[in-house]
Amino acid sequence: MNRAIESPRILLAMALREQGSANRFAARYLGGLLPERTPEIRLLKDYIKTHGYPSATNDEIDDIAFAEYAIGGARETAQACEEAKRIRRLMHRELHDNGAGLTLRERAEGLIPLGKKLWKHYEDFKEIGIAEGTPVKLFDWQTRKIFKSLHREHIDFATSRLEPEEIPCNEAGERTVLSRYPFGAVGIFPPYNAAIGLGGLAILSSYWAGNANVIRTPSRMPLTNMELVYVLTDAMKELDFPVSAFQSVIGPAREIADYMINRSPLNAMVYYGDSEVGLQLMAQATLRGMHFVPELAGSGASLVWKDVDIDKAAQYVTHARFFGSGQICLAAKRLFLHEAIFDEFMEALVEMSNQLKVGLPEDSNTDLPALGTRALYQIIDMTAEALGKGAKLETGGYRMNVHGERDDAGLFYMPTILSDVPLDCKMWYYETFGPVLPVMRISSFEQAISQANNTPYGLRTSVYSDDPEIWQRFFDEIDAPGIAVNTDHLYFDDYYPHLGGLKTSGIHGGKYFYESLTYMKYRHFPG
Known part of the structure; x- marks a missing residue:
């Protein structure tokens, strides 16, 4: 897997090897005309445009195989x-x-x-x-x-x-x-x-x-x-x-x-x-x-109130959204941030997010693994939609290779934070299965809870405040069974309920x- 992550060229060459000669010819000489029907074809086109046709020897392809297994039905x-x-x-x-x-x-x-x-x-x-x-x-x-x-x-x-x-x-x-x-x-x-x-x-x-x-x-x-x-x-x-x-x-x-x-x-x-x-x-x-x-699926909301310890809450939100490149169903995927601390909190959040590292799976310093092609192009498209409608890019918004270098055919995505995202953008409504976080500036609890519940999902949420009344109101009014209060949004222990969702996240609750x-x-x- 390391070789495949280091060089998507080999993965793409392996996929092309399984195709007929006509498809390989089309990819090599007519790549720009290939219809973008699947994320895999989009990746191939992006790679050809950025790095050229992905060729590899049979030995290189065979080297990335780890095991063989039988397929049933x-x-x-x-x-x-x-x-x-x-x-x-x-x-x-x-x-x-x-x-x-x-x-x-x-x-x-x-x-x-x-x-x-x-x-x-x-x-x-x-x-x-x-x-x-x-x-x-x-x-x-x-x-x-x-x-x-x-x-x-x-x-x-x-x-x-x-x-x-x-x-x-x-x-x-x-x-x-x-x-x-x-x-x-x-x-x-x-x-x-x-x-x-x-x-x-x-x-x-x-x-x-x-x-x-x-x-x-x-x-x-x-x-x-x-x-x-x-x-x-x-x-x-x-x-x-x-x-x-x-x-x-x-x-x-x-x-x-x-x-x-x-x-x-x-x-x-x-x-x-x-x-x-x-x-x-x-x-x-x-x-x-x-x-x-x-x-x-889930599209967890996180509410940060005006009375928090900013650095501590920013650490929680960074981990909640970007751990594992955000490819976790119960991750925080939408942030509702009080206007009184918006600029200061955003500065801390951007700084912490920018310190996260891409790398190989075996490296204990790797925070951000490679994304699956479907998730990758989903967040690329959602980010492009938000920016096209006037959202502000606070950080990120581009692909990377395993070395953290900008690469328009990379399998990694820089942690991306967006503010002023219009409410008709898909990232507010649908699950984003990757490292992208829309942030809404809120002035009241009523505004926050209304938008937090404006989603078909209800899985895991979190609230950060020193005010017990805010905790209780959030607990009473949020449409989700799992609530973290001033702690890790991804919290789990031996006795904690085993997830469970409302609405299209699972219907039955915790x-x-x-x-x-x-x-x-x-x-x-x-x-």
């Missing part, structure tokens, strides 16, 4: 889903003397050796993640948070939320008991940008809930997730637990999702991804009677995955 997915159906009863039973199957407490106890196994392979996961392009800072941040949660105190806390509960009855001596039961067989679509972090969170939570799992490995970064499934399966074998509780399939996302929803015996699905696609899949699942847990992947059964006993 509906047939392989069907086999995995049938196996999940077969073993789902082995994953859960309520009482020890109630036939075969793991009790909640047995599954919980299994998390201790599972956690030890994951830590044992941590460096293997990191090596693969870096090879796939995940920067070491981002990998450590997301992966350690998940692995560290597998300790006794947290396991007991989470398990207690799934245990049977007896509630009062009208008649003396009678009993009503509420129990959480797993859905049974679950399909999971982890995100490519956090395959082992957020993906691992959903996978481990589903096991905790008592489900058998079929994981559609993200095709952009498949190896980390495949290794996770391999390690978990090996640990299940050592525990003498059902070894096919974790299965992975890789192939076309739409084909696999269509099979899982419309033809498979699965009972539930977890989907991380684009809101438009996710809600379409959710509608299909609902028509079939399948439980669906969406974890979708959640714990292990609860979302169970349903309530209730029973009444006479006196």
Whole structure:
């Protein structure tokens, strides 16, 4: 991956090698006439215009290959889903003397050796993640948070939320008991940008809930997730637990999702991804009677009030927007800044943003990884639209190569901050999956909350103020379940809810995955 990031020439040459001779001829001699139908073609045209035709030897192309893997489809997915159906009863039973199957407490106890196994392979996961392009800072941040949660105190806390509960009855001596039961067989679509972090969170939570799992490995970064499934399966074998509780399939996302929803015996699905696609899949699942847990896009708002410590709040906002080049669903993507401190805060924010470094994934100093082509051209177009409508460019607004040099065909994007962005610009309304931040000058709380809620998304937000009344008003009125108050917008700990959104970010609000992947059964006993 390093060679590919250092020289997009090799990646483009590899893509061209797969094309027919007519397409290669068109790219070499008629590049300027190629229709810009896809981000990949736009990148090719930009590269030819800036650096010339991207040629590479077969040895150079072969050198950037890290691993080979088999691609599956509906047939392989069907086999995995049938196996999940077969073993789902082995994953859960309520009482020890109630036939075969793991009790909640047995599954919980299994998390201790599972956690030890994951830590044992941590460096293997990191090596693969870096090879796939995940920067070491981002990998450590997301992966350690998940692995560290597998300790006794947290396991007991989470398990207690799934245990049977007896509630009062009208008649003396009678009993009503509420129990959480797993859905049974679950399909999971982890995100490519956090395959082992957020993906691992959903996978481990589903096991905790008592489900058998079929994981559609993200095709952009498949190896980390495949290794996770391999390690978990090996640990299940050592525990003498059902070894096919974790299965992975890789192939076309739409084909696999269509099979899982419309033809498979699965009972539930977890989907991380684009809101438009996710809600379409959710509608299909609902028509079939399948439980669906969406974890979708976000356009988080951050409110900075006039009474803050400017340097401290600017540090939080810089991290919230630009960490990992902003390719995080719950990142802060819109800033509402009080006019009383606007100029001073903006100066600090620009200075901090300009200090962030691009680089290779293995470099621990890398703050800004390369962008995917779709995200790259999305923010290029949104920035151009805003500037064309009169927005002010405070900093950034251009592409870079791995050395931080300006490059009109680069895969990196300079942290970009814009003010005076007209309200009809797309970056206010749609998710920006890259390092671009529109900033609105606000004079009242009412103005801030009105614009913060003027989005189809509702995932994670933050507020920075020394006034508890501002905190509470923000908490009461913001249309999002996650609120950080005077702390890291990306805050997460063992006990913190597992994301969850409102509106097109997820509908159901904040959640714990292990609860979302169970349903309530209730029973009444006479006196």
